[in-house]
Structure formats: structure tokens, C-alpha cells
Amino acid sequence: MENDFSILFQPLDIGKVKKLKLKNRFVMPAMVTCTANSMGEATQRMVDYYVERAKGGVGTIIVEAMDIDDKMLFNRLGIFHDRFINELNYLATSIKENGARAIGQINETGIRGHLPGPDDLSTKDIEKLIEVYGVAAERVKRAEFDGVEIHGAHGYLISQFLSSLTNHRTDQYGGDREQRTRFAQEVVQSVRKAVGDDFPVIFRMNGDDYLKGGNTINDSKITAQKAEEAGADVIHVSAGVGIVAHDISLGDNKSYFHMVQPMYLPRGCLVHLAADIKKVVKVPVITVGRINDPYLATDILTQGKADLISLGRQLIADPYFPQKVAEGRIDDIRQCIACNHCHGKRIRAIKHLHCAINPWAGREAELRSIKPAEVSKEIMIVGGGPAGMEAARWLKLRGHRPALYEKNDRLGGQLLLACLPPHKEEINTFRHFLVRQVGKMGIEVNLMMEVTPEFVLKKKPDVLIMATGGKQITPNIPIGKKMKCVFAWDVISGKEEMTGQKIVVLGGGFVASEIAEFIAEKGKDVAILEMRDLIAFDMEPNFRQMLIDRLETLKVKMIPKTLIQEVTANGVKGKSLEDGSTKEFPADTVVIALGSEPMKFPVEEIEKAGIKVHFIGDGKEVHGIPEATRDGFVAGTSI
């Protein structure tokens, strides 16, 4: 494909009276970082995070949701009082000084934040709230943002009004589609009135709720038209509804996957919704959702499916995506793998935003303290996985002389296996990125080298970094010789064949569950035995739900609360932790997927010889990609 990305860098004017020039077509959508302080005020950590994105070249930054209600959630921005304006002003001006437009998103959570929803509000409450949106928007203007975005998507209050699942009112704010849209319309009007005609107003909404009985694109087209009529200058088309934190159950939380789309969904999975909305409005339309690739972004604009491209998690993973595209440095882009560590494991747990593959995201101040090496050291890194490669990159950047030693014939370590289960291919983009960088930087790579302590002593580097990863755990139970027993990693890598039709997987963590899917897709009859209460207990909740659904479709037997006792000639004996009964689960092949433990490597002699040793990644403690990459960064920037 030809590398002509110029369409992405065409400026665009938005707004009514006084036009606001956006320097390019990239928008950073609102994403909560949980870096506000517990009072809801912007912090230096937050400013650093946004400034880094502004420096990376994105044209417009929509700052994360600001609560208009004083019953706000912890560590989220508030905008319900004038006292927030000062810090928000610092945030907005810092973004602008670094070249991006700054937009503030205002939100009222409704039942998603344990607050009253449409059904619980009196007409007076509604009128008050509509006014409060306006007051909040005016504060955004006073804080010197360039515009305001009204959050009408994702199942928050406006979206609750729009949906017949959460709006059962019988007055002018409920009933048919037209009436349910009234609240959104009046909010846009109130905001417009409060900020005047010279301040851009973006309306964010769902193109589809992806919820049985929720709004579909046909409803959304009307909402978009009404928002435009009411004064919105731009429509931002998202999708999905977050899990409702209230006693109203929306029954089907799969909708959530469309809000922050995991790698199981294709890149650009919501573009068709923006394209449909674009056909019925005159104002510019923003599309969002798994856009991590400049070719896709170019196609969207070229085909007229949207006017602006939101890059959410992609800018968490690599703030310099726009600049790298502009410079044609596509190989240098750290592409978001849509693993949702940032959202599922961090934000939903009310913890600072972190990224699995960008170890300094949310901790940008750390970049300022990275110094060149005072003395250039020879550093032997054993293990060419994410921890080893990330360490090597930083060491080389700082002037050390790192050399990678990998026993495999390729770099990648655990990433090579992690990308093999169904729907996990996106992980490979991270491996490719690291391998490309190691190559481009001229880092010495030694493949198919099993490093021994003797070898280290002979080579005598200044520093040894052990990034060897883990080894699979063998269960401490009797294993009958007549049963074919294989390790999970060997099955997935194709090293070992399974015999027969009936497969029992020992262990029900996420690796085991993904392997079970991999095997079931080959038409085998699979059972998972797990001691804990839940299968795939260690997975990000949305990923888990999607995987469990797929395992159910594949008719995989999921058997939790079962203690594995023995592998016999015919199957696996397990004891129920519920009623103490024992059962034999028939098997032709048993797959061991009980996790891994750090590989042992004697270092006493090495340390005695004056070589400093560091253990990182799974070689230190078995975790996942986020911890391994972070360990690599810490080692690479501190030695």
C-alpha cells in the first residue's frame, strides 16, 4: 500500500460563528486516567500525561470526563464548582501550549454512578440538571478550553434517557423515541446558551448500544439530527453501554465490549456507525474504536466515512503516533494491542492509568529523570522476551552496550505463545515492534544460545540481566505412564500432538482456558479442571466473559472447585471441593496448564566474580506482559 497519509493532516474548521481550526484529523477521545486527586482536581501527573500526548502531534485532545455532580466518583475530574477552574485552566493551557486543541468532556453518571436515573428524577430535577450541564460547560469555557464535549454515550445519564431500557417515564422526557431524545436536546441547548455561539460543542453518543432492546443505529440517526438541530457542532460516534452499577440489570453486559473494544473485535469495528450518522448530519463526525493503524485511518477518511479519527488507547500506547505517521516512521509505532489492561485492570479498579506495552504511560514524569549512562557498560541480557527487549532498548538508548541471548530461534519469548490462541493475533504487533526496534538500534542478538553460569563467567559482562521467563509447573500428583500428558505451551506451539478425542486440561487460569479454546476449535471434546471457584479467574473481566461465552459455544466442560488428584491410564481423578466426592474424568490426552514459575539460575559464582545481577520479568516473578515490559523499562532506565 502506498504511504500517502496526507489526508490525515488536512486541517478542519469546526464551530459556528468563530471557527476553530484543528491542525489535523486526529482526536484523542476522553479517557479517564484516575489521576485526579481525591477531591476531583487536576494534578501534575495528569498534566504530564496530556502534555506528552499534545507533544506527540494529535490535533485535538478531549480531556477525560468531568463530573458535573458533586457525588462524583473517586479520582475523577470534577466540574461542579468554580474551585475546579484554576487547575483545569493549567491543564487546558498546558495542552494548548504544546500544540493541541483542548476540549473538556462533561458528564453526569446517573445510575452508572449510583445516582438517580431518568425514572427517579422529578421534572424539576430534570430542569435543574439541564441547567447544571450549562453551568459546567461555561466553567469549561472559563478554564480556557477550546470547546466542550457533552457525554451522551456509554450508558451515562443522557444515554439512559435515550434508552427505553432505562427510561420508563410517561411525561415529555419518556415514551417514544422522540420524547426520550428531549433530554439530550435540551442539554445541548442549555450548553449552547451557556457558552455562546463562538465555542464549539461536541455531542458524544452511541451509534448502537449493542444491547437487546437498546438503541440501534436507526434511533441514533435521529438523536444525531436532533443534537445537530439543538446546536452541536460535531458528532462523536461511539457505542456500547458500561455495566450498570445499580439494581437495574441490563441483562447483557456484552454491550460493554463495544465501548472499550478488546482485541477480539476487529480494528475499526465502529466505523460503519459513524458512516451511517455522517449520511444524516451536516456537521463533522468523529469515529472511534480500535483504530491503531494509519492505513485504516486513511481509508476511513478517503472513503468519507468520517471527518475525524479518534485514537484512544493508541495514544496511551504511543503518544507520538501522529508525529510518527507524519514523518513516515510507521515501523516505530508502538501499536495498542487492545488488551484492556488500562481500562479493565486499572481504571475500573480506580487505579492510575497504566498501559501493558507502554510502561511509562501515566508516569510521564519518570521520563524526565532518565539520564544517559555515566559509564557505558557491557550488559548481557538472557532472554529475548518483552522484558529483555524493552530493557535492551533503553540500555542502548542511554549509551550502554546490551547484548541479548535467546535460546529460541526467534525473539519474542512469551509473546510468541501469547499471540497463538484464537483472536489473540494482535499481540504479535507488539512483538514485531520490539523486534524491529532491537534490529534498527543495532542491538547485538544471539539466537539459539542457552546461557550457562560458566558462559557468563567466561564472557564477564559488567551486568547480567536475567529475563529468562518462566517454566511450566509440573503437578505434584501421581501421573500414570500410560496416559499421554503434554504441556500447554507445547500444544499451542505445535511441538506436541494430542492423541484421541477426549482432552482434559489441568488448570483453569487464563492460559489454560485459552488453550482449551484452541483445542476445542480443532473439534476435540475438552474439559477444564480447576481448583478455584472460577474458570479464567485471572483474566480482565470483559475478556473473561467473552472467552467463557466462546467456550460455552464450543461446549467445553468447565469444572471449577475440583482438586486434581491423579492422572490414571484412562483419565484424571478429581475431588469436588463442594461435596468431597471423587470422580474420574475420561481422557485420551491430558494437557498440563497449571501456570509457570521462575526459571532457576545459580548466580552466586557470578556475583562473587563482581558481576551485578538483575532478575526481571517472569524470571523474577511470573506475571504477564504489563509487568514484564515495566520491569524491562525499570532495569533499562536505572542501570
Ligand SMILES: Cc1cc2nc3c(=O)[nH]c(=O)nc-3n(C[C@H](O)[C@H](O)[C@H](O)COP(=O)(O)O)c2cc1C
Ligand atoms: C481507560 C479508558 C477510559 C475511558 N474513559 C472515557 C471517558 O471518560 N469518557 C468517554 O466518553 N469515553 C471513555 N472511554 C472510551 C474511549 O473514549 C474510547 O471510546 C474507547 O477507548 C475506544 O476507542 P479506542 O479503541 O481508540 O481506545 C475510556 C476508554 C478507556 C480505555
Ligand code: SF4
Ligand atoms: S493497556 Fe492494552 S489496551 Fe490499553 S492502551 Fe495499552 S496496549 Fe492498548
